[in-house]
Amino acid sequence: MNDYLVSDTIVDWKAPEVRQKALDLTRSLAGDVDKARCLYEWVRDAIPHSNDVGMDVVTCTASGVLRHGTGICFAKSHLLAALLRAVGIPAGFCYQVLRLDPPVNNELVLHGFNxxxxxxxxxxxxxxxxxxxxxxxxxxxxxxxxxxxxxxxxAGEFIYETIFAAPVPSVVDKLRKYDSRKELWLDLPRAF
Structure with a gap:
């Protein structure tokens, strides 16, 4: 279980701003279910998906997502894991294989969540x-x-059953490769 509580270069929950945000959001909550719900709903609702709001920045680290206030699914999952880990709740990463939307040549891409x-x-x-x-x-x-x-x-869509303790390298590599979400969108991570 300790692997799902690690702070590293991507899930950097020991960064002061990440840890403080987690503590501020959960200060009045006692149980892990209430804390997890609060942190999840905050990331889902307060940090917009970059594509939904037309932001071109690419974020990867939890602290970067918090600082820029946006991210795509993978980056948002990095922030949620960091916030959860900062309050002692183990969190991992899951990946779903989906068709591009709108579909292009039946290509499949990854979608990330926790x-x-x-x-x-x-x-x-x-x-x-x-x-x-x-x-x-x-x-x-x-x-x-x-x-x-x-x-x-x-259509070949599925969820990998593994709960990864760290974001998979293919996702991190893609997020680090591009500065522009528009460029990243043309080269999204694929099934592994």
Missing amino acids: CVYLATLNKWIRLDARGNTGSIDAQFSVEKEQLAFDMDPA
Whole structure:
């Protein structure tokens, strides 16, 4: 479980601004479920997805997402994991393989989200802080999972069952390679 609490160069929860934000948001909350819900909803709602708001910056580290106030799904998952880890809640990374939207030559890309361990419930739950839109309605639930995107297995879409303790290198490499989200959008991470 310690691997899901690590602070590193990407999930840099020991950065003062990340740790302070986590403590400020959860100060009045006691249990891990309430803290996880609060942090999830804050990242989902207060940090817009860069594509949704037309921002061209590419963020990767948790502190960078917090500083710029935006990120794509992967970057937002890095921030959520950092905030959760800062208050002692184990958090990992999950990846979903989806068709491009709109579909282009049936190409598949990765979508990133989190898996969180809630000790009081003795269970992992998957959370998708991508950010809701008119057609996306991801929610926090300990009962029934509600991620941002439904899957179409007939189109080759699926979720990797592994809960990764750190973001996968192919994702980090893509986020570090580009300064422009528009350029990144043409070379999104693929299935691994």
